[in-house]
Amino acid sequence: MATATPAAKKTASRRADSAARDDLHTTRKRSTAGSAPTASGAADAQSGKRKAPSGYVSKRPRKPSVPWQTYPAPIQGLVDTGREVLGIDNLRPGQAEALTHIAAGRDVLAVMPTGSGKSLLYQLPSLVLPGLTLVVSPLIALIKDQIDKMLERGVAVCRFDSTLTVRQLREAEALVRAPGGTLVLTTPERISDPEFREFLLEGADGVGVSLFVVDEAHCVSQWGHDFRPSYLTLRKALEELGRPPVLATTATAPPHVRDDIMHQLGMSEAEVVTTTFDRPNLHFEVIALPGDDEKLKTLVTLLKKL
Numbered sequence: 001m002a003t004a005t006p007a008a009k010k011t012a013s014r015r016a017d018s019a020a021r022d023d024l025h026t027t028r029k030r031s032t033a034g035s036a037p038t039a040s041g042a043a044d045a046q047s048g049k050r051k052a053p054s055g056y057v058s059k060r061p062r063k064p065s066v067p068w069q070t071y072p073a074p075i076q077g078l079v080d081t082g083r084e085v086l087g088i089d090n091l092r093p094g095q096a097e098a099l100t101h102i103a104a105g106r107d108v109l110a111v112m113p114t115g116s117g118k119s120l121l122y123q124l125p126s127l128v129l130p131g132l133t134l135v136v137s138p139l140i141a142l143i144k145d146q147i148d149k150m151l152e153r154g155v156a157v158c159r160f161d162s163t164l165t166v167r168q169l170r171e172a173e174a175l176v177r178a179p180g181g182t183l184v185l186t187t188p189e190r191i192s193d194p195e196f197r198e199f200l201l202e203g204a205d206g207v208g209v210s211l212f213v214v215d216e217a218h219c220v221s222q223w224g225h226d227f228r229p230s231y232l233t234l235r236k237a238l239e240e241l242g243r244p245p246v247l248a249t250t251a252t253a254p255p256h257v258r259d260d261i262m263h264q265l266g267m268s269e270a271e272v273v274t275t276t277f278d279r280p281n282l283h284f285e286v287i288a289l290p291g292d293d294e295k296l297k298t299l300v301t302l303l304k305k306l
Contacts, residue, residue: 094275107270131210217248
């Protein structure tokens with residue numbers, strides 16, 4: 001496991017991150033020789049079965065399913081990259097505002113309902129940032145789902161959790177050490193390990209962590225409905241990682257929980273982005289029926305429409 005970087009190296013890494021954010025709207029293409037293993041996972045890259053891609057370039061032009069919108073310069077390049085790599089068309093409500101703040105290197109608390117695209121807020125920056133985009137998530141199932149989706153798109157991504165075999169762990173460590181930005185997903189328990197934090201400082205060939213993401217951020221609040229004590233170590237982890245910009249995301253956070261999240265993570269000057277919880281595709285309806293037989297028939301009819 002690598003040791004912590006000297007102060008001078010931390011300063012150089014921060015400068016590199018700052019310069020990258022100034023030009024975050026440009027699409028960064030990485031050469032085969034200098035890029036991290038991607039696509040099929042670190043296993044194939046480690047064994048030499050598949051070479052890393054020469055850059056985030058679509059194999060063939062893609063026709064948009066809807067007319068493509070244009071965005072302000074700071075994020076237009078990000079959106080263009082997302083269209084090539086992730087297959088997106090346009091941003092959803094709240095995403096452009098949040099990405100603009102992230103591109104400027106500001107802390108962001110995004111309170112957006114389930115299905116609104118919170119994960120895109122860190123997936124897009126991870127494609128162009130020079131260092132690691134570190135995502136702390138409470139559930140291994142959520143982590144695995146993200147990994148599968150990113151691997152399908154050929155994105156440099158890996159995970160660290162208690163389910164990894166020794167071989168998988170070594171391959172993930174190799175991916176983190178390699179030059180170039182990488183999306184790294186882990187659990188709050190794993191990030192609480194000081195030795196793991198020291199290892200992350202050397203990630204991306206010494207650049208370290210460019211963006212620190214706290215998913216399901218309500219778990220950090222003792223006022224939240226799903227408080228996780230392990231989340232209380234995140235603020236210390238942030239400081240030891242050089243205090244990179246923070247993105248905290250959650251679907252459920254009333255004002256007092258938002259304030260507690262920002263306090264616990266040291267995000268006193270964070271930009272707060274909220275979107276409506278109105279879901280046009282969902283509705284509630286009460287149907288009055290005379291008896292159980294009618295209820296059963298109605299239920300079967302409704303289920304067949306799903």
